[in-house]
Amino acid sequence: xxxxxxxxxxxxxxxxxxxxxxxxxxxxxxxxxxxxxxxxxxxxxxxxxxxxxxxxxxxxxxxxxxxxxxxxxxxxxxxxxxxxxxxxxxxxxxxxxxxxxxxxxxxxxxxxxxxxxxxxxxxxxxxxxxxxxxxxxxxxxxxxxxxxxxxxxxxxxxxxxxxxxxxxxxxxxxxxxxxxxxxxxxxxxxxxxxxxxxxxxxxxxxxxxxxxxxxxxxxxxxxxxxxxxxxxxxxxxxxxxxxxxxxxxxxxxxxxxxxxxxxxxxxxxxxxxxxxxxxxxxxxxxxxxxxxxxxxxxxxxxxxxxxxxxxxxxxxxxxxxxxxxxxxxxxxxxxxxxxxxxxxxxxxxxxxxxxxxxxxxxxxxxxxxxxxxxxxxxxxxxxxxxxxxxxxxxxxxxxxxxxxxxxxxxxxxxxxxxxxxxxxxxxxxxxxxxxxxxxxxxxxxxxxxxxxxxxxxxxxxxxxxxxxxxxxxxxxxxxxxxxxxxxxxxxxxxxxxxxxxxxxxxxxxxxxxxxxxxxxxxxxxxxxxxxxxxxxxxxxxxxxxxxxxxxxxxxxxxxxxxxx
Amino acid sequence: xxxxxxxxxxxxxxxxxxxxxxxxxxxxxxxxxxxxxxxxxxxxxxxxxxxxxxxxxxxxxxxxxxxxxxxxxxxxxxxxxxxxxxxxxxxxxxxxxxxxxxxxxxxxxxxxxxxxxxxxxxxxxxxxxxxxxxxxxxxxxxxxxxxxxxxxx
Numbered sequence: 001x002x003x004x005x006x007x008x009x010x011x012x013x014x015x016x017x018x019x020x021x022x023x024x025x026x027x028x029x030x031x032x033x034x035x036x037x038x039x040x041x042x043x044x045x046x047x048x049x050x051x052x053x054x055x056x057x058x059x060x061x062x063x064x065x066x067x068x069x070x071x072x073x074x075x076x077x078x079x080x081x082x083x084x085x086x087x088x089x090x091x092x093x094x095x096x097x098x099x100x101x102x103x104x105x106x107x108x109x110x111x112x113x114x115x116x117x118x119x120x121x122x123x124x125x126x127x128x129x130x131x132x133x134x135x136x137x138x139x140x141x142x143x144x145x146x147x148x149x150x151x152x153x154x155x156x157x158x159x160x161x162x163x164x165x166x167x168x169x170x171x172x173x174x175x176x177x178x179x180x181x182x183x184x185x186x187x188x189x190x191x192x193x194x195x196x197x198x199x200x201x202x203x204x205x206x207x208x209x210x211x212x213x214x215x216x217x218x219x220x221x222x223x224x225x226x227x228x229x230x231x232x233x234x235x236x237x238x239x240x241x242x243x244x245x246x247x248x249x250x251x252x253x254x255x256x257x258x259x260x261x262x263x264x265x266x267x268x269x270x271x272x273x274x275x276x277x278x279x280x281x282x283x284x285x286x287x288x289x290x291x292x293x294x295x296x297x298x299x300x301x302x303x304x305x306x307x308x309x310x311x312x313x314x315x316x317x318x319x320x321x322x323x324x325x326x327x328x329x330x331x332x333x334x335x336x337x338x339x340x341x342x343x344x345x346x347x348x349x350x351x352x353x354x355x356x357x358x359x360x361x362x363x364x365x366x367x368x369x370x371x372x373x374x375x376x377x378x379x380x381x382x383x384x385x386x387x388x389x390x391x392x393x394x395x396x397x398x399x400x401x402x403x404x405x406x407x408x409x410x411x412x413x414x415x416x417x418x419x420x421x422x423x424x425x426x427x428x429x430x431x432x433x434x435x436x437x438x439x440x441x442x443x444x445x446x447x448x449x450x451x452x453x454x455x456x457x458x459x460x461x462x463x464x465x466x467x468x469x470x471x472x473x474x475x476x477x478x479x480x481x482x483x484x485x486x487x488x489x490x491x492x493x494x495x496x497x498x499x500x501x502x503x504x505x506x507x508x509x510x511x512x513x514x515x516x517x518x519x520x521x522x523x524x525x526x527x528x529x530x531x532x533x534x535x536x537x538x539x540x541x542x543x544x545x546x547x548x549x550x551x552x553x554x555x556x557x558x559x560x561x562x563x564x
Numbered sequence: 565x566x567x568x569x570x571x572x573x574x575x576x577x578x579x580x581x582x583x584x585x586x587x588x589x590x591x592x593x594x595x596x597x598x599x600x601x602x603x604x605x606x607x608x609x610x611x612x613x614x615x616x617x618x619x620x621x622x623x624x625x626x627x628x629x630x631x632x633x634x635x636x637x638x639x640x641x642x643x644x645x646x647x648x649x650x651x652x653x654x655x656x657x658x659x660x661x662x663x664x665x666x667x668x669x670x671x672x673x674x675x676x677x678x679x680x681x682x683x684x685x686x687x688x689x690x691x692x693x694x695x696x697x698x699x700x701x702x703x704x705x706x707x708x709x710x711x712x713x714x715x716x717x
Binding site: 181 | 578630
């Protein structure tokens with residue numbers, strides 16, 4: 001079948017069962033958009049900024065587990081997309097982004113809207129391509145999807161010159177792909193697995209340290225089963241929230257900079273860490289020389305370069321987490337008696353009783369943590385939560401009752417403000433029978449506020465809940481603790497938009513909330529409205545996220561009390 | 565610690581910048597880097613001389629492997645390793661002893677002009693260092709040195 005480059009893109013997306021593409025047209029990608037117009041295989045959602053298109057595709061991918069897809073044009077269209085690519089790359093999110101490029105004959109001439117896109121994207125994608133000839137395009141499209149979703153997932157970028165989108169060639173879409181130089185390891189080494197089980201059997205104070213890889217590998221059921229049959233208590237990273245389910249008695253909560261006292265103490269006192277798809281991020285480890293000082297470490301990861309990158313690993317196992325945990329389960333059943341860690345679990349429970357995760361509620365002012373808990377009480381498993389970045393993100397991770405993976409969607413590695421709202425649009429497109437809630441701050445929401453228009457036009461009901469404290473709250477918190485309260489450029493209270501009117505001017509619904517009762521009403525009405533909403537909640541201005549491990553501090557030295 | 569890596573990659577657009585970008589982006593050292601296609605294949609071979617401790621070296625190898633076009637990273641074992649240097653010496657110098665020196669360093673006279681000769685040596689890196697020091701007594705006007713090429717044996 002002979003097709004031009006643009007038709008090939010559309011055909012490939014159909015063959016990959018892509019149902020929605022996010023994007024923004026422009027000169028260099030116009031031929032592709034012309035084919036998008038003519039087809040009805042997939043829906044196209046016009047975002048109002050390219051960064052938002054990538055975040056929306058990212059949210060779609062995180063919620064569904066499928067590959068997210070976005071189109072952008074050359075030059076500024078592409079450079080706007082870079083933050084989205086970097087966000088997806090560091091969190092290992094499968095995505096294919098196709099950017100327009102000036103015609104091949106003009107590459108390198110500083111043409112209108114020309115930029116070296118593959119040069120810019122190289123460090124923030126899993127792989128990228130500049131398509132030089134239409135004959136390569138079907139293979140490149142197939143490879144891009146394959147690379148994005150296989151091994152350690154990640155974004156793949158295809159830079160597509162305008163003349164290639166018009167060239168005609170044979171469209172033979174390969175059924176399978178085999179790249180000689182790219183063979184991810186899926187099966188774990190049997191001897192290593194056995195050694196790891198022996199190490200667990202011999203340990204007295206083991207902890208499961210669960211990372212985002214458990215989500216990417218769809219291994220939550222196996223990880224839960226493994227925890228239950230062994231009786232090993234578990235901690236979750238930010239990226240793994242929901243894997244164990246918050247009502248699971250073996251879950252000690254989130255660990256790291258804003259982890260629970262109990263979770264962090266378990267890591268500090270463990271004699272064995274069982275890291276499942278976690279990458280030892282500095283926000284998790286704190287001071288490295290003190291991290292897991294008494295522990296041997298088992299590390300299961302699909303990416304060999306993750307193993308041993310930060311800490312020395314005693315039992316490395318490379319492969320797919322779902323496969324490996326499935327192989328560990330029968331061996332563990334044979335060897336490990338879940339009662340053997342009873343005194344360890346009791347000790348950890350005691351830690352949780354001494355310093356439980358909590359806050360002091362008051363009747364006079366709304367506490368941000370209360371808002372999160374309340375959303376949880378009212379919507380619970382019916383909602384999928386996205387967040388932006390800052391205090392609200394940490395409170396959401398701490399206080400929302402997550403019961404499954406892919407229910408909490410947040411920019412973990414890059415910490416991208418402006419992620420939450422467009423991601424929530426992608427989430428809603430992926431999982432239509434759930435309520436898409438973006439928990440955000442008065443700082444973050446303004447970073448992609450124009451997406452109100454996207455949500456309105458495309459009829460994607462997303463509820464933005466702004467925990468409005470009139471500050472860039474997390475930076476303000478650091479200034480309180482470490483900069484002697486010099487609030488340099490963090491007080492936003494003097495210059496804020498009217499979020500209600502703002503929402504309304506984009507066709508959405510706005511609610512201002514100053515009492516707890518008003519919050520319940522607003523949320524109820526927002527859910528019923530089935531339109532894009534902003535709920536602007538006035539919360540306690542000076543609330544801090546606690547506990548806190550100061551950057552570079554050790555996990556067992558937590559700030560537990562508010563500093564007045 | 566100085567280490568030599570021989571990296572086989574698919575010979576495709578932008579692959580060299582992927583490799584050098586990886587080193588730059590992650591703060592690894594490159595002492596020298598040479599690259600050329602492998603005859604009758606669609607692969608290229610890079611010889612990278614780098615330095616770092618064991619952990620850094622392990623990461624370099626893993627990160628190189630992680631690049632999609634990387635086929636093989638040969639890191640250990642015995643290498644035959646050679647560098648090349650070209651040195652331009654004015655004809656009005658006294659060449660007494662030059663022949664013996666060239667002989668000692670696998671050198672030849674590669675070219676000669678009306679005002680100069682060019683000598684070429686190929687040897688391992690520290691021998692090239694020595695040679696470039698020794699040749700100074702002929703007051704060379706130009707010296708060019710290549711990166712390493714290495715073959716595992």
